[in-house]
Amino acid sequence: MFRTFRGRLALLYVSLELGILLFAGVVLYTALANRVYNEVDEQLVNQAASLASKLEDTSIYFWSAPMNQFADHYAGAIQLISANGIEIFRSDRSLIDRGGNDVSRALGMAFRSGHPAFASTESLLNKANIRVIAFPIFSDGRIVATLMLGHSTADIRSVFNLMYLIGGILGIISILISAAAGYYMAKRALDPIQEITRIARAVAAGDLSRRLTSRAQEKEIGVLVRVLNKMFADLETSFITQKRFTADASHELRLPLTILKGEIEVALRHPRSEQEYQQILRQQLDMIDRIQRIVNDLLTLASADAGQLEMIQTELDLSLLLQEVGQQHLILFDSQHISLDMEIEDDLEIMGDATQIERTMMNLLSNAFKHAPEYSTIYLSAHVTDRSVIICVRDEGPGIAEEQQGRLFDRFYRADDARCRKDGQGAGLGLAICKRIVDAHDGDIWVKSRPGEGAAFFIRLPLMAIDKGHQQRLRHVVAENADAA
Template identity: 75%
Template sequence: MLFVLCKPESALTLNPFSILNSIRSNLFRTFRGRLAMLYIGLELSILLFAAAVLYTALSNRVYYEVDEQLISQSRSLANELESSPFYFWSGHLSSFANHYPGAVQLIGANGLILFRSDRSLIDKGGNDVSRALGQSFRSGTPSFASTESLLNKNNVRVIAFPIHRADRIVATLILGHGTGDIRSVFNLLYLLGGILGVISIAISAVAGYYMAKRALEPIQEITSTARGVAAGDLSRRLKSESQDKEIRVLVRVLNKMFADLEASFQAQKRFTADASHELRLPLTILKGEIEVALRHPRSEEEYHQILQQQLGTIDRIQQIVNDLLTLARADAGQLELVQSPIDLSLLLQEVGQQHLILFDSHNVALNMDIEDDMEIMGETSQIERTVMNLLSNAFKHAPEHSSIQLSGKVIDGSAIITISDEGAGIAEDQQEHLFDRFFRADDARCRKEGEGAGLGLAICKRIVDAHGGDIWVQSTLGEGASFLIRLPLAGADPVLKKRLDNILIDPELTD
């Protein structure tokens, strides 16, 4: 019973059909196998073509050499016969046949065999020799025939050479030359050619398989890495050091794509977590205030006060949502800007004026150094929002009795806006993340008016990028921070310049 149970399994293991299917799967269903078979087919085709050309050339050359030898021997014997009386012909033929390795026959004009050495060439050659004999009688020129294939073991090359006497053909000399020695040479060539052909095909198959395997090693690594990334391991990278330029370019592109994908997923996870955190706090506060308000009846004034507090919390939630919407539109390339001329000098002066009273109330001075006639193209509200965000950010981190610098200058054909404070500064390792959404620096840069959501600088960067500019920070711990914006100039507008000249600035507020 045990044998009966094991027999199907062993039979399945040794099943020749499964082995053939496995070989066929490896050879014809993989690129390596198909490439190896292509090499074998190509090599075999080249060898067969070369063998056919070589055989044709050699056989033609052999026929030519044999025919030349037969003509020379036949002409020599024919001259002896034509110059001798008939009764001496038998002696000449016998003497020639004694040292000639092939067959010798002499056929008279009446068709009788006048002489033959050992065997009948006419009977052996059949119609081909008979036709050659008849053609020689009719045309008076030598004619050739072969008894069998040139390389056949018993093949004989035959010449029919006419014998003339008194300007008429009296007989035809037939000489046969065996090709057994030629066949042995060709057999040796067949053997050597077959061995070399098999070796060449085997080498081509191995080389093709190896080259295909070597060429596909990066593809296998790419496949493995892509599967790892698809499974969630976004840190996987390709490490192929292929010498092929195409593979190196592909590896670099894929590694960049994997890195961008990892950064995108990390940013998405961080964005989701930070957004949830930022919204959870005001929502929790709002819920708590409502629950407290509903615990017992209150007066109209108390309800009014509670609603005012809740309204401030809702405003903060709304601001976070609006900022997130702005960033989402910017990321999707849908941050639409109305392109119009902006007098940047005027705009900076106006924004600075709006902050003078606020700064002065907290003993913070605002120093403005703004050049005239700076004009850019863009949307006024967005540029104004950017400058106000940066000024508010500087104010939050500026200590009392310090100053904030707002400058606007033209450098190398661009407008450079600089907003500097004298706060605690920003660590170098935090500066590269400063424009990431929800990022906050250390507590050393304390905030005067509560914690923000960490979206202001991210929005500033998106707005500046949309205007074709750059924004960056320069800071040293303990020496404050400077935010710089570069925007391309578009020329000055006289009408806007006139508005700038009419602005009244209170000297006491600008000291």
């Protein structure tokens, strides 16, 4: 049991409890022993002083009467020794013989100093212990004898024995309770850890859907459970995304490669004319271009995921860029009798990468063209709202179902695989790339659509905080300095 954390914690509680009890017992014994000694000594002093006063008022030849009278009602031992060491009176066994050196030293100290001295025959808690006082008796200013009184501490020992018996029982009970409480608290605290271990093993084995359900009240455990659940959810999402990405990428690349392989095999079956070979090679070149576009898009997304997507942040005239991108699509739109309606505010300036922003707008306009019916209109607008510019690309196509809009910016996702595209099957990477580019510019991209009412894609980008008046004044000063030079 002590190899486990809960066992060691319970042992620690028991050790601390035992140490506290031992320390408390030593302190209590010392305090009570001193108190008992003081009370016994005070009582002995009073009794010895009373008897010594009578002896000092009585001639030495008549001391036997007050000594016998005192011995009749005194329960302890009495011994009276003259200054020359002769025993004058003894009511019981000699205190000097019972006390040994301690009592002899107390007797000598009383003779030398003229003050009472104390000694004990045994330990305070010993059954045969006697507390002894050596009290000097004066006559004509000199010590003529020393009175020795002994007081038994047997009754005190009984009280101490009872106290230690009760204290020992209570201490054992306290230790057992502390051990049980420590083991229970450790078990309760470690139950979430066991669940975490079990769920972590299941996740490590491949079951990424498992989650922790601990209801632990400890704040630290609760925080750990939430962090681990988030980590498991992120792992599951990442794993599912990776699997879907691998499957979709394999599917997107397998189809053109299969077509390319089939065309080459057909071309090699029998000799053909130069014109036929050129036609086959042009078809294969188109297929290779498509594969190259898919691979380039995948590299772009991989760079974005790794935080290595190159963004050259410069001052960018967004109004001019949007107008140029719109004009580049006029011929393409006109081929399907689609018109372009642009409402772009002037002087929209941002900090961004012109190439990547242009790529984003190209993808959105191309996407709108793919789904816009003939003789419809595509709308491109840009206006300022709350220190940001809102760009909108809207078409009049079939629209997108609400349940599909949440996944529209996922890789290889198509809202409708059966939908006909004007320029062939797309790989479903354009919107995912748009989102990565917009995110890299601290912006947002979203879609609003209803089935049958077209789709509108919105981009929010932060405006560049520049004082245009200050910029114009700066240019004017630079121009003046150049003319002066």
